[in-house]
Amino acid sequence: MPPPRTQGKALRHRLAELRGGPQVPPKALDARALAALAANPGCGRRAILDGAGVDKAALARALGSPSAFGQSQFALVRGNAFEAKVKGDGGTELLRLAHEHLDRAAEPPTGALVPDLTAAGPSGRTARTELALREAAGSPGSWTLLDHPMLALDVAGSVAFLEPDAVIVHPDGSWTVVEIKSFPLLDGAADPAKVGAAARQAAVYVLALEEVAARLDPAPRVRHRILLVCPKDFSNLPTASAVDVRKQRAVTARQLARLTRVEDIAAALPEGVSFSPELPAEELTAAVEAVPATYAPECLSSCELAFHCRDRSREAGAVTSLGRPVRAELGGLTTVEDVLAAARGEAGDADDPAVAALRRAAALRAEALEAARAEVAPCP
Template identity: 75%
Template sequence: MSSYPTGGPPHTTLRQRLADLRGPAVPPRPLDARALAALAANPGCGRRALLDGAGVDKTALATALGSPASFGQSQFAIVRGNSFEAKVKADGGAELLRLVHSRLDPEAEPPGAADRVPDLTAAGPEGRAARTALALREATAAGTWTLLDHPMLALEVAGTPAYLEPDAVVVHPDGRWTVVEIKSFPMIDGAADAAKVGAAARQAAVYALALERTAAKLERAEVGHRVLLVCPKDFSNLPTAALVDIRRERAVTLRQLERLTRVEDLAAALPAGLTFDPARPAEELTAAVSAVSASYAPECLAACELAFHCRERARAAGEPTALGRSVRGELGGLTTVEAALAAACGTPPDAHDPHSPEVHDPDDPAAEALRRAARLRAEALEQAAARSPQHVPEPPACP
C-alpha cells in the first residue's frame, strides 16, 4: 500500500490534481476513440478510467513498471494506412463522396465539383471542435454534399472532455450526417475480417455518440445509424466500401460510458501526493498503481498498455478473472483460485490458518460442479494411465 497521507488540499482544482497525477513535466495524453472503445468494454476498471481521464501516458508508465506493452500498430501499417487514406480523399474527396452516394443515398443528386470541403483549421482542440460544429451547421443549412476531413468532436467521458477525430464526416443534401471509417485492411469479395470490422464498428460508435452531441444543437440534423467502412478492394489499393450497422455497438458503448465513475471521484479517493510520473522509482509507481482498483481480464491484453502489469498482480492475488470473465461468472461466490481448488477437492477451510481459502458452502452449485469435474478428471486420468502410464501426468494433489 502507498505511504502517502490520505486526502488532498481542499483548494486543489481538478485540473491541477490531474496534472499532479501525470507528473509536472508530462503533457496530457489525449483520449482517442480506440481508447474510449476499450474503456467502454471494461467500465469496472477504475484504474484505466482514472489514468485515461488524467491523460497519463500508460505506455511510459508500463515501461517504468517493468511491464512494457507489446501491442500497437507497426510503423509500416501506419504509413500504409495514411497512404490509403490520402488516396481515398484525393481530388477533394471525389471518390469518397461517390462511395457515400452509391452506398447510402443513391436517390439524391450525385456529388458535383461545386460541393464543399470546408477548412477546419483552428487553434487547439477546443477551437477545432467549435469550428467543426460551425461547419456542420453551415453544411446542414446549405443542403449540399459536404465532406469534413478529420473534424474534431467533443464528448464528455467520466466528467472530463475527450476530443475525437474521425477520418471523415459527410453531410448529405437532406441534412443527414454519416461517419466514415477508413481502414487499410482488405475487403476481399466484399467481406473483411470480422474481428477487425467489429473493432472498427466499436470505434465508429464512439464517433457517432460524439457527433450526436453536436447534432442535438441542430433540430434538422440526424446522425445515421450506419457508418461507411472504406477499405482496399481485394489485393489492390483501390477503395471499396461497405455499410456497417452500429446500433448495437452504440447502445453498448453509451451504457458502458455512463457507468464509468467520474474522474474527480476517483481522484478524490487517492492519497495526497500520489503520482504516476514515469520518472519516479518503480517501487513508488507500483504502490501508486496499486492504490487504484483494477478489473483485469484476458481481453485487456489487446487493449491496454498496463495489461501485463495487471495480469501479474491478478495472478499473484489468485483472482479468477485472470482466467476470463466467463470463469469468474461460473465460480459465483468463490472469489479466488485457491478457494475454487479447495472446493473442487472438498477440502474444508481451516479457520485457524490465515492462508486457508475462504469459507465456501459445500452445497453451493459452483462447488458441487467443481467436485464433479474433479472426479471426472481423476477417472479420465486413471483410465488413460491404465492404457499408457508413461504418458499420463500425475493428478495434482488437493490442498
Template identity: 75%
Template structure:
C-alpha cells in the same frame, strides 16, 4: 470633509469543480506533463472493460500508459508499425483527393442522401482553430451550416468532444459527410483490404466499435443544435483498398449493436473524480519517479485484468503479472470468472472443489465438486487400466 468612497473589496471566487478536477488530474500526471489525448480506439477498449477503475483513471487523467509501462519494467508490444501507419496515410490521401470526390461518390452509392455529387461541387470547410476546444466548436458550427446548406459537405478530420466519466475526450474521425438531405455519416478509412467485397471480420468489428464512439460524440453535437434535428445515420461507411490494389472500395456497416453496447458500458464507468478522491495523498504517476514509487501508485487503483487486455492496453503485461501473482481467476478469462460467482482466486476455487470450503448449495461450488469427482474417477479408471495392461482409451 467627507471620507472618500472606498471601493468594495473584491473577494476571489473559489475554484470551480471542473477547475479543481483539472488540477488534480494534472498532479496525477506530474508537473509540466501534457495530457495524452484519448482516441476512439482507446475509448472502445475502455468501454469493453468498464470495471477497470485503473484504466478509467489513467485515461481520464491523460497519463501516457506506454511510458508508464516502460517505467514499471513491463513494456508491451502495442500499436501500429511505422510501415502500416505510412501506408494508411497514403491510402487516406488518395481517398480524399480532388476535394473528396471519390469519397463522396462512395458515400452516395452505399448510403445515399440525395442527388449524386458532381466533381468540385462539395464544400470542404476549414476546421482549423486554437486547441481541441476551439476545433470542436468550429466543427459544431460547420456541421450546423452544412446541415441546412442543401448540398454535399465533407468534414476532413473534424474534432468531436465526448463526455467520458465526467471528463471531456476529444476525438478525430477520418471524415464526416453531410448529405443534401441533412444526414450525417461517419467515414472510417482503413488500409486492410476488402477482398471480393468482404474484409477480415475481426478488423471490421474493431472498426465498427471505433466508429460507434464517433457516432456517440456526434449525438451530443446534434443534441445541442436547434430544431429540426439532423439525421445521424447509424450506418457508417468503411472505406478500404479493393482486393490487392490501392483503389478504394466501401461498404456500409450497421453499428446499432456497437452503439448500444458502448453507450451502456460508458455509462457504467465510475466518474474519474470519484476514483481520484479515494487515492492516498501525494499519489502520482509521473514517470520520473522510481519504479517502486510508481508500482505503489498503480497498485492503489484497483484493476480488472482479463486476457483481452493484451490487445488493447499498454499496461496489460504489468497487470497480468500482478493478477497471476495474486491468483486471480480473471487472468484465466472473463467467461470463467463469470461462472465462478463469488470465488475470485484460484486457491479459493481449488479449496471449494476439494470440499474444504464453500457452500455446497452454491451452484458454482456444486459444479466444481462434481467436476473434481469426475476427474478423480477418470484418473482412477485410467490407473486401473494401466495396471491390468489394458489401453486407457478402452
C-alpha cells in the same frame, strides 16, 4: 460546496499532479482508447490514467513491463497513404462510395463543400466543426465532406477530443461517420475482429455526433450505418462497406455511463500520489497499485499496462486472468485457490451452482483418470 468552476479548476490541478505536474501535457484520449475503456468499465486504474492523460506506454516501461501494443511505423505510413488516396480530388471517390453504399436515392455527388476546419487548439477545432455542421444542416440539397473534424465527448467527468477520419453530410441533412482502414476487403468481406474493432471505434464518434446534433434545432439525423472504406482485395484501390453500429453504440453508451467519475477516483487516492514515469520504480508501483484494476486477457490487445496488470493478477491467483467468461461462471469464487478448494470439497457452499458444478467436474475428472490408469496397467 465550492462553485462548479472552482471544482473544475481543482480537478484539473489534481489531474495535472497525477501526470507529474502542469508542465507534463496530457495524452489525448482517442476513440480507440474510449472503446477499450467502455469494454472494461470496472477498471478504475485505466479510467483515472486515461482521465488524467497519463502516457500509459511510458508508465509501463517505467514499471518494467513494456507493452507491444500499438501499430507499427510501416502500418501507420501505409494507412496514411491510403487515406490520402481516398480523400484525393476533393473526396470525389469517397463521396461516390457513400452514394453507392448508403444513399442511392440521393442525387449523385458531382462535387461537395469541404469546409476549412482549422482552428487554434482542440476546443477551437471542436467549435469550428460544430459551426460547419450547423451551416451544412442549414443548406440541404448538397453533399458536404468534413475532413478530420474534431468532436468532444464527456467521459466520466473528463472531456475527450475525438477526430474521426471524416464525416459526410448528405443532401437530406443527415450525418455519416467514415472510417478509413488499411486492412483489405477480400471478396467484399474483411477480418471480423478488425471490422468489430472499427465498428466500436466508430460508435464512439456516433455518440459524439449525437451530442452535437442535440444542440441544433431541428436536430439532424445521425446515421447508425457508418461507411467503412478499405483497400479492395490485394490492391490499393478503395472499396467500401456499410456497417451497422447500433449494437456497438448502445453497448458503448451504457458502459461509458457506468464509468466511475474521474473526480471520485482521484479523491480516493492518497495525497501526493503521482503516476510520473520519472519516479523510482517502487514508488511508481505503489501509486499504480493504489488504484484497483480489472484485468482480463482482452486487455492485452487494447491497453499498454496489460502486461503489468497480468503479472499482478497471476501473483494474486485471480480468476480474471483466465478470461471474463470463466470469471462469470465462477460467481463468488475470485481466486484459483478458492476454485480448487471448492472442487476438492474443502470449501464453498454445496448449494452454490458454481461449487456444485466444480465438484461434479472434479468427480468426472477423477473417474476418467482412474479409467485411463486401468487401461494402461500391466497385465498380471
